[in-house]
Amino acid sequence: MTNILRLFIFLFLVGLTVPGTAAATPPTIPGRLVLKLRPGKAPAALDAVLRSLGAGALQQKFPRALPPSPERPGSVELRGIYQVQLPATVTLEWARAALLGTGAVEYVEPLYIREPLYQPNDPLADSTLTDITTSQFYLKQIKAYRAWDITRGDSSLVIGITDGGPRLTHEDLRQQVKHNYADPINGLDDDNDGYIDNFTGWDLANNDNDAGYDPTIVHGSLVAGVAAARADNGLGLAGLGNRCRFMPLSIYPNTPTGVFAGYEAVVYAADHGCQVINLSWGAAGGYSRFEQDAINYAALNRDAVVVAAAGNTNADLLFYPASYDHVISVSGVQSTDQKSPNGTFSHRVDMVAPGISIVTTYGVRDNDYIAVGGTSFAAPLVSAAAALVRRVFPQYNSDQVAAQLRQTTDNIDNLPANAQWVGRLGTGRLNVLKALSRTNLQEARVVTSTFAPQRVAYTPGDTIRLTTDVQNLLQPVAGLTVTLTSLSPYVTVRQGSFAVGSLATLGRARNAAAPFRLAVAASGIPLNTTATLRYRLTATGGFQYDQYVDLQLNPDYVVLDANDLALTLTSRGNLAYDDLTGRVGAGLTYRGSSNILSEGGLLLATSPTRVSDRLRTSGGQSRQSFFSLAQATRQQPGPRATQEARVVFQDTVPVAGRPARSVGVRVRQRAYAWATAGRRDFVLLEYSLRNLTADTLKPLYAGIFADWDLPNSDGAARNVATWDSTRALGYVYAVGQTAPQPLPSAYTGIRLLRGGTPAVYSINNGAPAGAPVRLADGFSPAEKFLTLSSGTARVQRTAGLPNGADVSQVVGTRVARLAPGDSTTVTFAVLVAPTLAQLQTSADAAAAAYAVLLPARAGAAVAGFNVFPNPAAGHLRVELPAKFGPCSLWLTNALGQAVLKQTTAGAAADFDLTGLAPGLYVLRAQGADEALVRNVVVR
Known part of the structure; x- marks a missing residue:
């Protein structure tokens, strides 16, 4: 088998991207988080939280980073960024809530692993391999030979190749490596930069000075050759960068302790003099503020041009890091300038470059070459071009270099073969000659877009204000106007013109005094719609440039935020978020807090195998x-x-003759929130359940699962879950309340207001193996059934004592029977309060609020259950169904307080109402298997 065939098979097995299948969330480094302290906060503010989590010590990621400068607007502070290692038992959601709860942390994120972007074509079928001297067709396509007549670069211009370790002994690479002569190999940190013997780049993934050849991933050699292979040495090929050098920065681990380190490499490259940084790797989705911070630092603090591959997805999507601000996003084209078959296309792509049959250094041996393809190899062409532009225009900053490259491309939108991608391949295909020779260019650009109100997604009928910052990057412009247009039928631009006027080079303007105004359609918007807005910038002399910004519309959830508690309800039964990663939804917050409910939702069950929900199971699913x-x-x-919400959903109806895995119920959910005093700490959730099966469900269990994350006064997330039997209230509180004032969200709870027999199950999320419910290895249907069906036995009422733990709780009810076609209603109150007393008061107020709602809610008549006279004065007669059996009877007032109570073994009972204040009361008859409820008006 030839080496070329071996490589092709390897690349296919390791990294071939199938069109349209890009993952929505990239993989993460297990147990490792990155966080950023707020300005003025010290790491010591997190000590108590880290101890409670069992976390390792904080490690400052960039202690030598350049501080932000007022002369560079937008430059960032990286010295406040730290990473920390968590035990395997601690979830990201739990740690995030605990750390954000301190108030000292700006963000907490996982560390994503961004993959190299392979998309090789068939090297064995490529006839160009027979003559290497003529196979670099792309150099003619991008006018490289004529560009080299203007400049061939300079050895002082360094391109950072952040990738797998390249073969530094290759005949076409060894003379192109940028060495750090200030730190020779002698075991000392001679240049005092924090790295010992970083003479030849650095291996950021494994934290050593061996950034050279990694046989497990040849990608770095391929990328380095495209950008910087030695020219005029009579060997192999010529990299577009010609005389420019490259710095090898290895980002993929090859040791047991190594981790992906792409963004650490970006910062290293920026700090060590790389004027251009190439990123031929990435993944779809997974936006990260940490990653954007690292990019901003390189581009703004250190003035480096950052270039990234747009991905091999053949899809219109956001691909990171290419889609971050201050990155030149590069997709690929064929030799005919038609889009590469698998190149990503989007409004975020800046430009394209050849990306098919790119002959470059292979790196398995010291003198081998191969033809490869993908945006991984289009990006280093643009990186090399950026280095040449920096040689010709040394006065340009990084954003100006990017503008020069964008404004000198060859337009390929007019090619019939590219008709379906017009406007989503950037300004065109790289033309190096024009980039180095054109001087009278203009590019004004929208650099920030700020929406108010700021939301993840907008609902029908919303109105929005949009403020933009505009900067002129190249030659002065006059008569500059920004016109905003909606490309979506679901957004109307009511005010869409910003007359900027004249702007000098690097001048800026902002429309804060008269922002753009938008209106979202009141109806007819499909779920989870992306609406695209277009900025068209025009100026005197014919300048025109388009940019785009997206809005998410009509999300598959609503947020009730009328009072102090803001709760997300999804259209499929979940609370807080519609997914386990916390991206779809706004969570549950209280008085402006961070999210305190990492996961919640409805649970239905009739047996250990017939369970319906959209909660966690096993394997992170x-x-x-x-x-x-x-x-x-x-x-x-x-x-x-x-505010009121309406949701309708159902599960699958079991099919006769097949094992039933679901319950077979349609759910009509109503939710209520009030802004009035006394009702600001709760939301009511009412579920009407209809049996869609041909069988009686006996019994039917229904409940709410809630994984609460409440930080305490020293920032630690140590919680206890317990039960208030008087109110049928399961609640969770944060232990260690040492602050003079209670935290806004120190107590949360779920109260059963209507339904059958109450049930509660408190869970220690870190329970050891062998526990009845162990969330560390998932949450099985059998475990879910157990939590719903165990009633209120003392053994599972409490979890987390004495010192607090990561806890969850299920509060539910048992409905004795539900016949085919029949409906029943269960109702819960979701509560948050600073103290237990306030939580109990709010729980009583919730019961009173629901009692007022009941007269307006049609209830199903129960044969034999009669309450009369009603309205009543002095005396009340209660008749019970013949088969109801012994029961307890309560009469509760508008505050949910029991004012009269008795037990009866017969079919009737009498209440003496003498002395009761006039008003609305609720009568509850609690039997062994079910409960009956009726409103009573006392005169």
Whole structure:
């Protein structure tokens, strides 16, 4: 087997990207988090939290980073960024809540692993391999030979190649490596930069000075050759950078302790003099503020041009790092300038370059070459071109270099073969000659877009203000105007013109005094729609440039935020978020807090194998029992509350003769929130459950699972879950309340307001192997059934004592039977308060609020259950169904307080109402298997 064939097979097995299958979330480094301290906060502010989490010591990621400068707007502070290692038992959600709860942390994120971008064509079928001297067709395509007549670069211009370790002994690479002569190999940190013997780049992934050849990933050799292979040496090929050098920076681990380090390499490259940094790697999705910070530092603090491959997805999507601000996003084209078959296309792509049959240094031996393809090899062409532009225009900053490259491309939108991608391949295909020779160019650009109100997604009927910052990057412009247009039928631009006027080079303007105004359509918007807005910048002399910004519309969830508690409801039964990663939804917050509910949602069950939910299961996945029948909608004001929500969903109806895995119920969910005093700490959730099966469900269990994350006063997330039997209230609180004032969200709870027999199950999320419910290895249907069906036995009422733990809780009810076609209603209150007393008061107020709602809610008549006279004065007679059996009877007032109580073994009972204040009361008959509820008006 030839070496070329071996490489092709290796690349296919390791990295071939299948069109349209890019992952929405890239993989992460297990147990490792990155966080950024708020200005003025010290690492010591997190000591108590880190101890409670069992975390390792904080490690400052960039202690020698250049501080931000007022002369460089947008430059960032990296010295406040730290990483920390967590035990395997601690989840990201738990740690994030605990750390954000201190108030000292700006963000907490996982560290993503960004993959190299392979998309090789078939090297054995490539006839150009027979003559290497003529196979670099792309040099003619991008006018490189004529560009070299203007400049061939300079050895002082360094391109940072952040990738796998390249073969530094290759005949076409060894003379192109940038060495650090200030730190020779002698075991000392001669240049005092924190790295010992970093003479030849650095291996950021494994933290050593061996950034050279890694046989497990040849990608770095391939990329380095495209950008910087030695020219005029009579051997192999010529890299576009010609005389420019490259710095090898290895980012992929080859030791047991190594980790992906792409963004650490970006910062290293910027700090060590790389004027251009190439990133031929990435993944779809997974936006990260940490990653954007690292990019901003390189581009703004250190003035480096950052170039990234747009990805091999053949899809219109955001691909990171290419889609970050201050990155030149490069997709690929063929020799005919038609888009590469697998190149990503989007409004975020800046330009394209050849990306098919790119002959470059192979690196398995010291004198081998190969033809490869993909945006991984289009990007280093643009990186090399950026280095040449820096040689000709040394006065340009990094953003100006990017503008020069964008404004000198050859337009390929007019090619019939590219008709379907017009406007999504950037300004065109790289032309190095024009980039080095054109001087009278203009490019004004929108550099920031700020929406108000700022939301993840906007709902039908919303109105929005949009403020933009505009900067002129190249020659002065006059008569500059920014016109905003909606490319979506679901967004109307009501005010879309910004007359900027004249701007000098690097001048800026902002439309804060008269922002753009937008209106979202009131109806007809498909779920989870992306609406694209276009900025068209025009100026005197014919300048025109388009940019785009996206809005997310009509999300598959609503947020009730009328009071102090803001709660997300999804259209498929979940609370807080619609996914386990916390990206879809706004969580649950209280009085401006960070999210305090990492996961929540409805649970239904009839047996250990018939369970329906959309909660976690095993392997980091969630069950998908429920599907939406009608989108979640919000009314404000609602007919009965300040805000009301409506959701309709169901699970799969079991098929006769097949094992049943779901319950077979349609759910109509209503939710209520009030802005009035006394009702600001709760949201009511009412579920009407209809049996869609041909069998009686006996019994039917329904409940709410809630994984609460409450930080305490010293920032630690140590919680206890317990049960208030008087109120049928399961609640969670943060231990260690040592602050003079209680935290805003120190207590949370779920109260059962209506349904059958109450149930509660408190869970220690870190329970050891052998525990009845152990979330560390998932949450199985059998475990979910156990939490719903165990009633209120003392053994599972409490979790987390005495010192607090990561806890969850299920609060539910048991409905004795539900016949085919019949419905029943269960209702819960979601509560948050600073103290237990306030939580209990709010729980009583929730019961009173729901009692007021009940008269307006049609209830199913129960044969034999009669309460009369009603309205009543002095005396009340209660008749119970013949088969109801012994029961307890309560009469509760508007505050949810029991004012009368008795037990009966017969079919009837009498209450003496003498002395009761006039008003609305609730009568509750609690039997062994079910409960009956009726409103009573006392005169």
